[in-house]
Amino acid sequence: MGAMPSSTPTSPTNFTRQLLLSRSHPLQRFDPIAVVTTCRHGQEVCRQGQAANYWYYLVAGAAMRCVTRSGGRRQAVDLLLPGDFFGLIAGKEHDTTIEVVAAGTIVAAYPRQRIETQAQSDLQLEVEIRQIASETLSRLQTQLLILGRTTAQEKVGAFLLAMAQRLSNGQSNSVALPLSRYDIADYLAVSVETVSRALTDLRRRGLITFAGTRLIEIIDRHALDEGDRE
Amino acid sequence: MGAMPSSTPTSPTNFTRQLLLSRSHPLQRFDPIAVVTTCRHGQEVCRQGQAANYWYYLVAGAAMRCVTRSGGRRQAVDLLLPGDFFGLIAGKEHDTTIEVVAAGTIVAAYPRQRIETQAQSDLQLEVEIRQIASETLSRLQTQLLILGRTTAQEKVGAFLLAMAQRLSNGQSNSVALPLSRYDIADYLAVSVETVSRALTDLRRRGLITFAGTRLIEIIDRHALDEGDRE
């Protein structure tokens, strides 16, 4: 029995399935047997310790891969955005919990066993899986570089640039953040207050402007990247 | 032309090659065509921006995958220990510099083109490459969890546990650190002084003891993991 499909009775509608089919991705040939689910904010797609019976693909919205520390603090490992796969790395059990952070998030679940079996005799599929692993690697490395920054302003600045890159392929200077300041804080390993202060500081310094609480306009990419002090 | 083989005239000795052959690993079948090199401390195996013509395997010693920030600060992304592969993720160019941090480090370089070509018609090889990617993923995720810790003592404590796990598979409580405090500092994104202070604090609290500057004995694994405040 799998994690998500059993816990969410929502059946895939024509609309969400069409959304899935409209985008090209490595496991596309398995779309017909995918279980597509629309999730609420805060819902858990799968939980740490559960059997890992599915591979997941995020179609729309946003989710975080995280662990909960003994102190109760949540520690985010990965942020999943539309087009991202997750759950492929896991062994028999999930090593992290996947938590939906944006309302209306759509997740596709692919039966792991079925794909793994086919991969044993399908080189093309194996190549596609490697492709997914490579993208995940790249994502984690970017996040490592962000967490390695020293000041909070640098972290937040680099985070905004990374989001702009991932959400619109760097085309646009507008970033519509699909997560709350709390979620950003957990992702950047700082406190909520610090995220808020860093954002207002960046605004005061003229590196960004707000077009809404979660809609940010990037003004000075270079300064955001460098974290230049005044 | 490749990065390392051309820059290091050292020819593989029988000894180092025997060392390579003595260990079982995914690309083992290519060992006969691998270029094995012994590196000095500080030597660069490959540099950010260079053409990525080789896949690398660290046989002995230690190296760090890092980028240099505009401020001159070095930012480590990955720490390579014996048995680790690196350079597989790269596109046409290396996105990071690999710097040897322990004297007598032995690196094996495998011609990338040759392996990629064979992988196009060799499913077993493709599976082994996926295996390597999976191990890299796991390493980066562990590091993300360490960088996500709040206090320096937590970071250093978790780092020591991770090193114990990787160096002796968690069997032993002795950790022989193959890198300097400076390198640890870059890897944990804190200052050298903070690393030093954290270590002496952990010693004073009785969680570890020193059997030499870089030889640490782990006393209380649980407390190191939790970072318990007294």
Place this chain on the structure above:
DNA sequence: CGCTAGATTGACATGGGTCAAAGCGAGTGG
């Protein structure tokens, strides 16, 4: 025996965590 890189320790300023309070905004019910 001195040299030098690495390691530790101290003094000091500050960035960011914590606690507390107030502001804001969207959805809900009257």
Place this chain on the structure above:
DNA sequence: CCACTCGCTTTGACCCATGTCAATCTAGCG
């Protein structure tokens, strides 16, 4: 249409941990 409410966001006050600068100590090596 408005008032209410509940999350989310921002701001302030305070203090500790950590970065920085500087000095000292240690160990390995010629």
